[in-house]
Amino acid sequence: MLDIATFPTFHDAYIAVLDATTNRPEHSIATRGNTSAELLNVSYRITDPRDRLPFLTRRPVNIAYNLAEALWYLSGRCDLDMIGYYAPGMGTYSADGQTLTGTAYGRALFTPGGDGHTQWDRVLDLLHKDPDSKRAVLGFFRPDELADPANPDVSCTIAAQFLLRENRLHLTSYMRGNDAYMGMVSDVYAFTFLQEFAAILLGVQVGHYTHHVGSMHVNEPDYKAVRRLLAEAHQDGYQRPVFAPPMMPSPSSWWEVLTVLEQEEALRTNTVHHTPATIEATGLPPYWQQVLLVFEAHRQIKHTDRPVTPDILDALDPGYRWLVTHRWRNRTTADAP
Incomplete structure (x- = not known):
């Protein structure tokens, strides 16, 4: 080979x-x-x-x-x-x-x-x-x-x-x-x-x-x-953060994709605000709920001047949480403006 x-x-x-x-x-x-x-x-x-x-x-x-x-x-x-x-x-x-x-x-x-x-x-x-x-x-x-x-x-x-x-x-x-x-x-x-x-x-x-x-x-x-x-x-001693990657559940179907797209549009246009409980209520499997949690965190960053709420950050997959908190440091801490 x-x-x-x-x-x-x-x-x-x-x-x-x-x-x-x-x-x-x-x-x-x-x-x-x-x-x-x-x-x-x-x-x-x-x-x-x-x-x-x-x-x-x-x-x-x-x-x-x-x-x-x-x-x-x-x-x-x-x-x-x-x-x-x-x-x-x-x-x-x-x-x-x-x-x-x-x-x-x-x-x-x-x-x-x-x-x-x-x-x-x-x-x-x-x-x-x-x-x-x-x-x-x-x-x-x-x-x-x-x-x-x-x-x-x-x-x-x-x-x-x-x-x-x-x-x-x-x-x-x-x-x-x-x-x-x-x-x-x-x-x-x-x-x-x-x-x-x-x-x-x-x-x-x-x-x-x-x-x-x-x-x-x-x-x-x-x-x-x-x-x-x-x-x-x-650099000497560098160890990258290691997170288990989220695994798309089987079965998944176009229903999950279309449901997430519908919710994404509502979050993007700021016509819906989500909590972990309301995301769970969509009936989506946990993997797809995580996608909406990311979009809700992003909605808060784009449409408010407050830190992302702790309930959303705490509910995020650890790898997603790492990325959100490191990319938007000033919006994911208690002392953010």
């Missing part, structure tokens, strides 16, 4: 890729005014795709955005209303100020075609009928995205391929380019989230996840931040 860099968790892969791209780049490139350090043809595998989050005090990821992006894809939406709430900067990639094109992967995956079926439907149906198939490919990149040289939002992902082997669903993604510091975190999170959901719908186990990138890069404005992050990860 040909060797491929293999890591037990995304945290480990993240540090290794950042280190190699920043400290041992093959090229320095400048495209569309962006100077970057670049490695070509980077591939790695994660043996446990559920362990999809890095835990670094120098870069506590926005777990609310990660969850929202995965759900945005599942909804098939391409509007800025939902995803722009969690990441306002994404508006710079919209040509009309209202929608996204290449970045809106859900539109490609979950919009019904002329036969009334989505790409997602066809691929899962294929695997039901032919588990050993090599054709279970989801296409993202469209040739017409290059028709307009000024297109601000060309898909970074070319395709993703499901491979069902020995009752385990593996996923391989193929990307033309990936921002190792910022974009890779959310891309791997969303793709492995979809992988886990697909495995549950198929009634099989989650296999490994493999990430292939033509141009892995770190942008020049992020060099200092990346080096500080690497210094943290490589």
